[in-house]
Amino acid sequence: MKLIFMGTPDFAVPTLRALHAAGHDIVAVYTQPPRPAGRGKREQKSSVHKVAEELGLHVETPLSMKTPDAHEQFASLDAACAVVVAYGQILPQQILDAPTFGCINVHASLLPRWRGAAPIHRAIMAGDAETGVCIMQMEAGLDTGPVIVSAATDISADDTTATLHDRLADMGAGLINGAIDLIADGDLVVAEPQPDAGVTYARKIDKAEAEINWSLSADEIDRMVRGLFLFPGAWSIVEGERVKILAGRADMSTNHDAVAGAVVSDTLTVACGKGVYHIEKAQRAGKSVMDKDTFLRGFPVSKGAVLGGQVDEAL
Structure with missing residues (x-):
């Protein structure tokens, strides 16, 4: 399938690699621009940016996806679908609507629990017995879209955000190509709307x-x-x-x-x-x-x- 990939941190890398290994036509990778980091405050490319270059993929790093130029550039790619994994920007409706099958998101919780920015941290801090990964069709609301596929994992007494992060990143990568197959086969009707009960919000971690x-x-x-x-x-x-x-x-x-x-x-x-x-x-x-x-x-x-x-x- 002709895809756009949108992601930035380590969590997104396994999904990008899985899509590439499956032979999809990834026409562009969108990621956050290089940022000053480290003691020397030298500009550092994101984890996704580095891997995209390693794979020989075209990279875009717009400061904002809300400008007319960004909308035009994105739409001109004529993608069937965009896969979004911790991209780091709120996507406007024009972007969500541009691909033929819209945008899908890999989210690290069992929705509707822990919508928002820090679902892994919050699940552990709340003492949840399990969490998981959902791949959902994106809507304008914050993580409100219908779920295409999901998988669960127990949270052990030894799990940290670091260990759970890596496990969920791999789980998302394992699910993504099955979700793409459902889209390609026209089976998005299987997407399940999220229930109204059980909604929680994983606010960003404040130091x-x-x-x-x-x-x-x-x-x-x-x-x-x-x-x-x-x-x-x-x-x-x-x-x-x-x-x-x-x-x-x-x-x-x-x-x-x-x-x-x-x-x-x-x-x-x-x-x-x-x-x-x-x-x-x-x-x-x-x-x-x-x-x-x-x-x-x-x-x-x-x-x-x-x-x-x-x-x-x-x-």
């Missing part, structure tokens, strides 16, 4: 919500740490210094009478609103990720210290 509130239960803190891994990373003030907490283990069976945030052992066990949380990996500013033993050798945190508070500007 301000990454500070750990130790008055929450140990289970809630564990989900927060896993859901915010690797970016932006859950954090707390430890001995006056901001430290990322990147891995740990919740223990809801241990009772205590300590204040929330108090360190109740010499091995980084922290009292929570209910239960305790055993910190296993942490990262100081400007340092590498360390296991707790390595961390404590260079930055002792004694039993009785209380996590939280303000950064010590004298440090």
Whole structure:
């Protein structure tokens, strides 16, 4: 099928590779323009941009899809369908309507749960037992279109946003060519409208919500740490210094009478609103990720210290 692909981050790459491997005629790849990144703030091409060039595909990087020139250029490609995966721009109706069969989107949740920008993070943070991937026909509404195909996966107690991201990206790639076949065969009538019940919105992750509130239960803190891994990373003030907490283990069976945030052992066990949380990996500013033993050798945190508070500007 004659396709346009629209995507930007790592999550979109497996789907682009799957479409290319299936022999579809990808007439253009749309991705976000190169952005300054890294310590040197040099312009970096997106993950999709790099892979598209590797595959010898034509790349477009418009700043906006809302201009008349963008509409004209997109329509001139005369594509049968556009496949959209985490592109990074809201598409206007003129773009949605331009391909013969419209635009389809690979979305990382079981719609209508977790419409929006951060479905993987929110599913883990909410304690969902499962999530999945839906391929839907796009509409003007935010992730409201009918679902063509879907697949589910359990969320394990060890899953982080990083592990679930990679699994769902591969699942989307595994579904996409079947969805394209349905479109080519004229079987889009099988698309299921989303139910009105069960709608939730996965708002974009705000760095301000990454500070750990130790008055929450140990289970809630564990989900927060896993859901915010690797970016932006859950954090707390430890001995006056901001430290990322990147891995740990919740223990809801241990009772205590300590204040929330108090360190109740010499091995980084922290009292929570209910239960305790055993910190296993942490990262100081400007340092590498360390296991707790390595961390404590260079930055002792004694039993009785209380996590939280303000950064010590004298440090």
